[in-house]
Amino acid sequence: MQHDVRPPDNSPVLRLMTRFETALVAVSAAALAAIMLIVVADVAGRYFFDAPFSWSYNVIGLWLMTAVFFLALPDTLNHHGHIAVDVFQHMLPKPVMHLGLALGYGASIWVVALICKGGWARFVKAWVNDEHIQALVPISTWVPYALLVIGTAALVLRCVVRVIGHLASLVTGRDLAHLPPPPVTGSVQEDVI
Amino acid sequence: MLVSLVLGLLAVLLIVGLPVALAMAVSGAIGLYLYGGMGVLMGILSTTSLSSANSYELITIPMFILMAEFVIISGIATDLFRSATVWVGRLRGGVAMATALAGAGFGAICGSSTASAATLASTSLPEMMRQGYEPKLAGGVVAISGTLAMLIPPSVALILYGILADVSISRLMIAGVIPGIIVTIAIILTVAILVWLWPHSAPLGQAYTLREKLRSMKRIWPMMVLFLAVTGTIYSGIATPTEAAGLAAFVAMLLALRERKLTWASLWHALRSSAQTTCMILFIILGAHIFGYFFTLTRVTNDLATWVGALPYPPLAIMTLILIGYIILGFFMDQIAILILTVPVTLPVVMQLGYDPIWFGVIVVVTAELGMVTPPLGMNVFVVARYTRRPMGELFRGVLPHVWAHLVVIALMTLFPQLVLWLPSTMSAH
């Protein structure tokens, strides 16, 4: 995914968005490292000292996994990390492809925004009612909803950029949208399955 | 009618190249809205989006991906391959056979088929090209050997199946061992037949003394350490299979550190790349859930399963039909998406036919391996193509003999389920 051949972002707004997405994915990466370290410490604590963390199960499942997933969403889309079937795409006439992708990303805005809206409603409820998972160390449930809202909101913005790019390409006949490079030379997902 | 509309929409979105996750989420969401209105759609979107990610059991996926990243950084996979090359010596096609062995060895610590193919492509492929192997033969064996990682434990695909089918992950993992050995042997035999038929496609290798062979073993230990970190901690009861994934990533990081290959830059790269790959997988899971709930709600899955289950054919015939369906899906679809979309539908039918869910998991994964190397969407072939810079068509042809060999293996395991089930059956004998 790191073999990125996109043209550089050419507007301050896009640069700011990319910076924000990089910051989000940095938190996601840190959460990934935290999962690894907590698991190691938890196993060592249980095996050597009979003292596992009682909170690790919920903290990893509820907070860290959601951070890894939602905060990496926009950065992964921006770098074409969400795999697509790109075999037929290159056989289509360019205008058809751009129109199809503009409509596809447009519909994606609708779905992702609904997910964000639903997450926001549940965040507000969890926050107002001070909801916790009942455990020795109670775990707040507003955290995952907040992560969901941030990650999906940023993903909506990235989808908007894609829609604009594909519409502009459609109108001008030039490639103004970021497209994944063709399979032979380009960005290969190194870790699928 | 609604179902065909949603399926058609999915096909169109996939063809224009929208990411698989978004294509499934969009078509599923539109279907849910048209079927049950906004309440139903919002209910499913606001629950399943979080549920697709917030599970402790899911950490095996990011942890094994992270481990593979650290292994690539550390360079210990290269050493494993060199040792295998030294041991096969002068044998014609020896390096190609060593690639299969190295694939099995790397598969024993890595759960990701494509990560394994990338590692093999960057280690064994240059060596084969240097020795004058035909690129078609060399590329084919690398692409297929990578798939062993999906079958030999640990395996992301088997873990995912275990979660979907609610069967013991450790039994599934053990069940993958013998099929993994069989597939390794099948690859080696296929290479042997190919170089016997076309001797020009592979040169004779170089001979090594016993001392050189033993000396090559010296650099195998980091892989052994990692192997022990995964299987040893599970077997000794120190950790569960889920936790072992986290330990494996940690040990791989320590090895990279010890090899002085781990820098801040490479650490950041490994973490970010793993986060992106995890995100991609979970996003497909999320999309597949939305899509799947539409199917469930419209009762299509039930009707389909009932229909297939009630076909007036013997179980073996129905099983063959199901496996052919998987092979066809594998042409076009990502293996993870296939598992998530189909297992909840096919598993009840398969069990109704009297087959074992553990056996079915292994068979489905072996079948999915084929999808990694068949056109048009053959992820492992894409990876190899990047390293060889050879035409895709040539590589797909190079892997074709292995596809036939794979089909023979699948037939064997279908006719003799004990090949899969014998080893896990010994687990409960305490």
Add this chain to the structure above:
Amino acid sequence: AETLRVGDSFPVGHYIAENLAKVWMDRVTEKSGGEVKFEYFPAEQMGKAKDLLALTQSSALDVGYVGASYVSDKLPLSSVGELPEAFTTSCQGTKAFWKIAQPGGALDQVEFAPNGVRVLMVMVLPAYQIFTKDREITGADSFKGLKVRTTGGAKEIATKLLEAIPVQIPAPESREALSRGTLDALLFPNGSILPYEMQPFLKYATTGLNFGSFVVTYTISQQKWDSLSPEVQKVLAETGEETTFSACEVADKLDVSDREKIAAAGVQYVELPEADAKKIGDLMATVGDQWAGDLETRGRPAKAILQAFRDAIE
């Protein structure tokens, strides 16, 4: 005619679904003369256990299974039935919980009604027992230092009070964890030992004690309820109560027969001396107080609910 969508997360053939949801659906269809029909989605087909409440609230489902401990953030007070209180059989726990959770009951007023759902059926499982791998159970202090698989807050408190170590391990991995010594003991109901094939790795078990339980409810969304005719409402409610009471009897019978099967597999059930049993009972009663205290600090009327539940236990 009315078609209701019913969803739960039990595997196909599980005794709770078979004796609660399915019996209820069959009886309702029969009593309503075919007026009410069902589309049944078992085995997480429509969502995970923790999502079924939200799916019921949003009308994706009409009737959904709600497991109290899966939604302890949304329905913390419903966990009252999972506390190690003074009952051991399913029917004792179920009848007491029904009194407070049925529409109009104390728990309904503070928790189910405000969440927009109405309880149709409940089941409190037979009391959980402790099963050990090697350690012989002789008294109240037999559990010291054991790594015990537990789920949920109240059972963690209970495990700690026994000076044991609560360990959280996913259910599908518990069997291997037990066999390899990652775990020393389980806090389990008899009914889950056989499905998970735990018995080969167990030697001793308690009986007649209560280390906690599990609360199953099936709820209907208030919105859907209000759209139904009074006759249909009556059939749903009456059948729900009837099925609640018939299902707990089945659960108790199964508990006895499961215990016999587990014992036949070589697990020794130990009845503790009276003094030790009382000591554990007193210790376990403090779990409820601690649970209620924690929730009161977050503004939930847990003390009143705990008292109502205790009063309801016969």
